[in-house]
Amino acid sequence: MVLELQKPRPIWQIMFSTHHTDVGLLYLITSMSFLFMGGALALAIRAELFLPGAQIIGDAMTFNRIFTVHGTTLIFLFIIPFASAVGNYFVPIMVRYKDMAYPKLNAIAFWMIPPAGALIWLGFADFTWYATPPYSIISAPGPAADMWIFGLKILGISSVLGAINFVVTILKCKHPDMSIGQVPLLAWSFLSSSLIILVAIPTFAAALLMLLTDRLGVTGFFNPAMGGDPIAYAHLFWFTFHPEVYVLVIPAIGMMYEIIPRFSRRPIFSYNSGVFAFVLLSIVGFSSWAHHMYATGMSFTEKTVFMVGTLAAVPASAMHVFNFIATMWNGRIRFATPMMWAVGGIALFFSAGAGGVANAAMPLDFTTHDTYWVVGHFHLFVMGTIAFGSIGYFYYMFPYVTGRMYNETMGKVHFVMSFIGTILVFFTQHVLGLYGMPRRIFDYPPIPEWIAMNQIVTVGAMIIGVSMAIFLGNMIYSSAKGKPVDAHDPFELGGKYYYPFEQKNPHH
Amino acid sequence: MKKKEYGRKMGGHSNWPEWIYVGIVIALMLWVGAEAWNVERLVEHVPEGAEVIKVTGQQWFWTFEHEDGTKEIGELHVEKGKAYKFEITAKDVNHSFNIHDYVVLMDAIPGRVNTVWFAPTDVGEHDIQCREYCGLIHYNMRGTLYVEEPSS
Numbered sequence: 256m257v258l259e260l261q262k263p264r265p266i267w268q269i270m271f272s273t274h275h276t277d278v279g280l281l282y283l284i285t286s287m288s289f290l291f292m293g294g295a296l297a298l299a300i301r302a303e304l305f306l307p308g309a310q311i312i313g314d315a316m317t318f319n320r321i322f323t324v325h326g327t328t329l330i331f332l333f334i335i336p337f338a339s340a341v342g343n344y345f346v347p348i349m350v351r352y353k354d355m356a357y358p359k360l361n362a363i364a365f366w367m368i369p370p371a372g373a374l375i376w377l378g379f380a381d382f383t384w385y386a387t388p389p390y391s392i393i394s395a396p397g398p399a400a401d402m403w404i405f406g407l408k409i410l411g412i413s414s415v416l417g418a419i420n421f422v423v424t425i426l427k428c429k430h431p432d433m434s435i436g437q438v439p440l441l442a443w444s445f446l447s448s449s450l451i452i453l454v455a456i457p458t459f460a461a462a463l464l465m466l467l468t469d470r471l472g473v474t475g476f477f478n479p480a481m482g483g484d485p486i487a488y489a490h491l492f493w494f495t496f497h498p499e500v501y502v503l504v505i506p507a508i509g510m511m512y513e514i515i516p517r518f519s520r521r522p523i524f525s526y527n528s529g530v531f532a533f534v535l536l537s538i539v540g541f542s543s544w545a546h547h548m549y550a551t552g553m554s555f556t557e558k559t560v561f562m563v564g565t566l567a568a569v570p571a572s573a574m575h576v577f578n579f580i581a582t583m584w585n586g587r588i589r590f591a592t593p594m595m596w597a598v599g600g601i602a603l604f605f606s607a608g609a610g611g612v613a614n615a616a617m618p619l620d621f622t623t624h625d626t627y628w629v630v631g632h633f634h635l636f637v638m639g640t641i642a643f644g645s646i647g648y649f650y651y652m653f654p655y656v657t658g659r660m661y662n663e664t665m666g667k668v669h670f671v672m673s674f675i676g677t678i679l680v681f682f683t684q685h686v687l688g689l690y691g692m693p694r695r696i697f698d699y700p701p702i703p704e705w706i707a708m709n710q711i712v713t714v715g716a717m718i719i720g721v722s723m724a725i726f727l728g729n730m731i732y733s734s735a736k737g738k739p740v741d742a743h744d745p746f747e748l749g750g751k752y753y754y755p756f757e758q759k760n761p762h763h
Numbered sequence: 764m765k766k767k768e769y770g771r772k773m774g775g776h777s778n779w780p781e782w783i784y785v786g787i788v789i790a791l792m793l794w795v796g797a798e799a800w801n802v803e804r805l806v807e808h809v810p811e812g813a814e815v816i817k818v819t820g821q822q823w824f825w826t827f828e829h830e831d832g833t834k835e836i837g838e839l840h841v842e843k844g845k846a847y848k849f850e851i852t853a854k855d856v857n858h859s860f861n862i863h864d865y866v867v868l869m870d871a872i873p874g875r876v877n878t879v880w881f882a883p884t885d886v887g888e889h890d891i892q893c894r895e896y897c898g899l900i901h902y903n904m905r906g907t908l909y910v911e912e913p914s915s
C-alpha cells in the first residue's frame with residue numbers, strides 16, 4: 256500500500272481534496288498538532304504542582320482553565336481525530352473500495368474540527384471537561400464556557416458524520432468478494448466504535464443544548480434554583496462518555512491488531528475472538544455509565560447494578576490482551592519502534608484495567624473517587640494505551656505516508672523515555688490518590704508524602720516532554736531527509752505476506 | 764508451517780487456553796463483585812442512635828450544625844466512640860465532603876440531602892477537604908476534624 260505523499264503537491268490541493276488519504280493526512284497533521292499543544296499544557300500543570308504554593312501559574316483560575324483545555328484537547332482534538340486519520344487511510348483500502356462511502360461528507364466532518372478547536376482554545380473555559388452544573392450554569396465565566404459548549408457541539412456532529420461514513424463504507428462498500436468475516440480487525444474496530452458513537456453521542460448533544468439554554472437563563476433543566484436537577488446532567492453526560500471511552504480505546508486496540516501480528520511475523524492468534532471482543536465491548540459498554548456517580552448519593556441497588564455492568568465488560572478487554580500475548584508467544588518478533596509502542600501499550604492497558612476493577616468495586620471507589628488515583632487510572636488508558644497505540648501506529652504508517660524512514664534509534668529512545676515517564680507519572684498518581692490528594696487542585700498543603708510524590712510525577716512528566724521533543728524532531732527531519740524506503744517492506748520483515756493490503760487508491 | 768496445519772492451530776477451533784483464561788477472569792470478577800456487594804451492604808448500615816450533623820458546602824467553606832443547634836465553620840468537633848450521621852447538602856454548586864482518613868466521601872449537591880455515617884475510634888485531628896471541583900478556591904476548601912474524649 257502506497258500512500259501518496261511522495262510526489263510533492265501544493266498544500267491547497269490537499270486541503271480541498273476529498274480523497275480519503277488526503278483527508279486522512281489532514282486529520283493526521285491536525286491531531287498531532289493538538290497532541291503537542293495539549294501536552295505543553297500538561298507540562299505547565301506539572302511544573303505548578305512540583306511544590307506547594309504558587310509556582311509558575313499565577314492564580315487558580317488560570318490553572319483551572321489549563322487543565323480543562325488540556326483534557327478537552329487531548330480527548331477530542333487528539334485521540335478522536337487521530338483515529339479518524341488512521342481510519343481514513345486504511346479502512347477503504349482494507350475493504351477494497353476506492354474511497355470512503357461519502358467523500359464530501361468526509362471532508363466536511365474534518366473541516367468542522369479546526370473551528371471547534373479554535374473555539375475551545377480561544378475561549379479557554381475553566382469548568383473541567385465535565386462542565387458539571389450548577390457550576391457550569393451559574394458560576395463558570397462566559398464567553399469561554401459558551402465557546403466550549405459550541406466547540407463540543409461541533410465536534411459531536413463531526414464524529415457522528417464520520418461514524419456514519421465508516422459504517423456505510425465497511426458494511427455497504429466492501430468488495431463483493433469479501434465477506435464481513437474477512438474484514439481485518441482494524442476495520443472491525445472502526446465498525447464497533449462508530450456504532451457506539453451513533454448510539455452514545457446524541458445524548459450528550461441534547462445535554463449540551465440544555466446546558467446552553469440553562470446558562471442563558473431561559474430554562475432550568477439542571478439548575479436547582481429553578482427546580483432542575485444537576486444529577487440528571489451527570490447521567491446524560493456519562494451515558495455518552497462511558498461508552499465514549501471505548502470509542503477512544505477500541506481503534507487503538509485495532510491499531511495494535513495491525514502491528515502485533517505483523518512484527519511477530521505470525522497471523523493473529525484468534526481473529527474470531529478479536530471480533531467477538533469488539534462487538535461485546537460495544538454492547539456491554541452501555542451498562543456501566545453510573546460507576547462514575549457512586550458518590551452522588553445513589554441507592555445501594557443502583558450502585559450494585561452499575562458495578563455488575565462494569566465488571567461484565569472486563570472479560571471482553573481481557574480477551575484482547577490474551578489474543579496479543581498468544582500471538583507473540585511463538586512469533587519471530589522484531590522489536591522495531593512500532594512494535595515496542597504496541598507491546599508497551601498492552602502492558603499499560605492491563606495495569607489500567609486492573610485499577611479500573613478496583614474503582615468499580617463500590618466500597619473501594621469511595622477511597623479513589625476524585626483523587627489522583629482516578630487521574631492515574633484514566634491516563635493509563637488515554638496516555639498508556641491509546642496514545643501509545645497511536646504513536647506506535649504513527650511510526651508504522653510513517654514510511655507509507657512519506658516514503659521515507661524515521662530514525663530508528665531516536666524512535667526507540669522516544670519509546671523508552673516515554674514508557675519510563677508514563678510509569679513514573681501515572682503509577683505514582685495512583686498512590687498519591689490513596690494518600691488522599693484530590694484532583695483538579697491548584698495548590699496543596701505541605702504534606703511530606705504529597706510533596707515527594709508530586710515531585711516524582713513532575714520529573715516523569717518532564718521525561719515524557721523531552722521524549723516528545725525528540726519525536727517531533729525525528730518526524731520533521733525524517734519526512735524531509737529520511738532514508739527512502741522500499742514501500743513493499745519498509746520494516747524488513749521479509750515476505751509480502753505481512754502486508755496484505757498491497758493496493759493503492761488513485762485520485763479521482 | 765503448512766497452510767492446513769496452520770488453519771487448525773490458529774483458526775480459533777482449538778483455543779481452549781483462551782476459554783480457561785476467560786473463565787478465570789469471569790470467576791475473579793464474580794468474586795470482586797460479591798465481596799464488594801457484601802462490604803458495601805455492611806458499610807451502609809447506619810447504626811441506631813447515630814447523632815445527626817448537618818453539613819453544608821458552599822463556595823468555599825464547610826458549615827456544620829450539630830443536633831443541639833451549635834454551628835461550626837471549617838472545624839468539626841466530635842467525640843470518640845460515638846456514631847455520627849452526616850446529612851450533606853450544598854448552597855450553590857456541587858462539592859464533595861471528604862474525610863479521607865475515615866473514608867468518608869459524599870457529594871454535596873444543592874437541592875439534595877445525601878447521608879453517610881462514621882464512628883471515630885481515636886482521639887486526633889484529621890483533614891476535611893472538598894473533592895469535587897467547585898471553582899476558584901476549590902483547592903483550599905479545607906477544614907479540620909477534631910476527635911475528642913467523650914465529655915462526661
Ligand code: HEM
Nearest residue numbers: 297300322323326329383384637638642694695696716719
Ligand atoms: C505527558 C503526558 C501527560 C501528563 C503529564 C498529563 C497530566 C495531567 C494532569 C496533571 C491533569 C490534571 C489533573 C487534575 O485534574 O488535577 C490531567 C488531566 C487530564 N488529562 Fe492528562 N496528561 C498527559 C497526557 C494526556 C493524554 C495523552 C490525554 C488524552 C489522550 C490526557 C487526557 C487528560 C484528561 C481527559 C484530563 C482530565 C481533565 C479534567 O479533569 O478536566 N492527558 N493530565
Ligand SMILES: [Cu+2]
Nearest residue numbers: 497544546547
Ligand atoms: Cu466509565
Ligand SMILES: [Cu+2]
Nearest residue numbers: 893895897901
Ligand atoms: Cu470543591
